[in-house]
Amino acid sequence: MGLEIIKKVSSTGVSSLSVSDIFSSTYDDYLIQQTVYDNASANNDGTMRLLDSGGSEINAAEYYYAGEDTRTYNSFTESTGVAQTSFAGFGYQDASTTTGVGLTMYVFKPYDSSLFTKCLWQGQVGGSGQARWYAGSHKSAETITGLKFDTGSGTINIDCIVYGIKGT
Amino acid sequence: MAGALEIVDEYNVTSSVSSVILGGGSSGSSGLNVSIDSTYDTYFVTGSGIVHSAGGSGQACYLRWTVSGSEDTTSNTKQWAQRAMYSNTSNESRFYTSNYTELTLQDGGAESPGENSCFYLYLNLFADSTRGSALTVHSVFDQYDGARVHSRLGGALDTTAQACDGIKIFGHSTTTFNAGTFRLFGLAN
Numbered sequence: 001m002g003l004e005i006i007k008k009v010s011s012t013g014v015s016s017l018s019v020s021d022i023f024s025s026t027y028d029d030y031l032i033q034q035t036v037y038d039n040a041s042a043n044n045d046g047t048m049r050l051l052d053s054g055g056s057e058i059n060a061a062e063y064y065y066a067g068e069d070t071r072t073y074n075s076f077t078e079s080t081g082v083a084q085t086s087f088a089g090f091g092y093q094d095a096s097t098t099t100g101v102g103l104t105m106y107v108f109k110p111y112d113s114s115l116f117t118k119c120l121w122q123g124q125v126g127g128s129g130q131a132r133w134y135a136g137s138h139k140s141a142e143t144i145t146g147l148k149f150d151t152g153s154g155t156i157n158i159d160c161i162v163y164g165i166k167g168t
Numbered sequence: 169m170a171g172a173l174e175i176v177d178e179y180n181v182t183s184s185v186s187s188v189i190l191g192g193g194s195s196g197s198s199g200l201n202v203s204i205d206s207t208y209d210t211y212f213v214t215g216s217g218i219v220h221s222a223g224g225s226g227q228a229c230y231l232r233w234t235v236s237g238s239e240d241t242t243s244n245t246k247q248w249a250q251r252a253m254y255s256n257t258s259n260e261s262r263f264y265t266s267n268y269t270e271l272t273l274q275d276g277g278a279e280s281p282g283e284n285s286c287f288y289l290y291l292n293l294f295a296d297s298t299r300g301s302a303l304t305v306h307s308v309f310d311q312y313d314g315a316r317v318h319s320r321l322g323g324a325l326d327t328t329a330q331a332c333d334g335i336k337i338f339g340h341s342t343t344t345f346n347a348g349t350f351r352l353f354g355l356a357n
Contacts, residue, residue, distance in 0.1 A: 002172065002173030002174050002175055002353060003172065003173040028216055028217070028349050029214050029216050029286075029349075064255045064316065064317040065255055065317065066253035066254050066255040066259070066316075066317055066318065066319050067253060067319075068251065068253065068259060078253070078258065078259050080253075080254065080255045080256065080257075081255060082255050082256050082315065082316065106214075106286075106288055106306075108214075108216035108217065108286035108308075109216050109217045109284070109286070109349075112217060114281070114282065115217050115282055115284050116282045116283060116284060116310060118216070118284070118286040118308045118309075119308070120286070120288065120306050120307075120308055120319070122306075133251075133253075133306075133321055134319075135253060135306070135307075135308035135317060135318075135319030135321075136308065136317060137308060137309075137310055137317040139282070139310075139312065140282070141281065141282035165173075165214060165351075165353075166175070167175055167178045167349070167351050168175055168178045
């Protein structure tokens, strides 16, 4: 028990990546690791949405988040969202770069239909270089079964590994 | 070795409690009688789905280090600094270097259905009696009475060179935890 791998998905030349059927009653909490987010066709700034019990993308204005971008090339900036249609602050890449990224995200109790799902994510992303530190809450008590990354602009090569954090 | 992340202690709140102790030997909430010890250098902690008995801006969530199962309330030995991040206003720096005997994991609690709190911690060198005990925290919690989500990101240190065998997580003096899952893992050396 501890950390158990659930799924690894990867795709090339896509504008989004859906990772479905990863949350269940087997685990309360999850660790998600993203190591590839590169070869962008255009400058982009990624977002993430949750998938509901039927696997459908939730695009309602129910996403709240708070974070900071600690940039190598300029002053640090804050990023906030109230009643947005997605979480922001995921992959970030300039066109045609192959610098890669490293993103770690914790997802808490997504399968519990009585709670608002929580996410904490940190990443080193591309572009001119920045680290990101974010927290988010999905303000709707419902069963969440997966998630979907979106580039916001253009295509990307992307991967994602999902682990369950297993207790006793 | 079963894996790199090994469960050590766990407590699931099924009826109202004023605090939860992970590790701490016989003082631990789980009854498993386990402690943070030299088996691991680093421990990982998760708290999720935490629901307080009442909400509002004063319903905080705190952490204290435990020594031989008892919470360490010695003042002037604890340091912490954090970024407090909000979804609806500018972020703030929060820090305390003296007098405080506890670390603030959050300063608001759940109050409406669905609202809850979550966090993870990394605990370092707690069992080493020759060094202080450090931790890092990242938390997220609902404050929709203020129309926002709130997060704390930072670290804390008990500067006393002593062996700490657990952590105590507790709420505001007027509130209890009505729900929540708390887990302590060891990272295999």
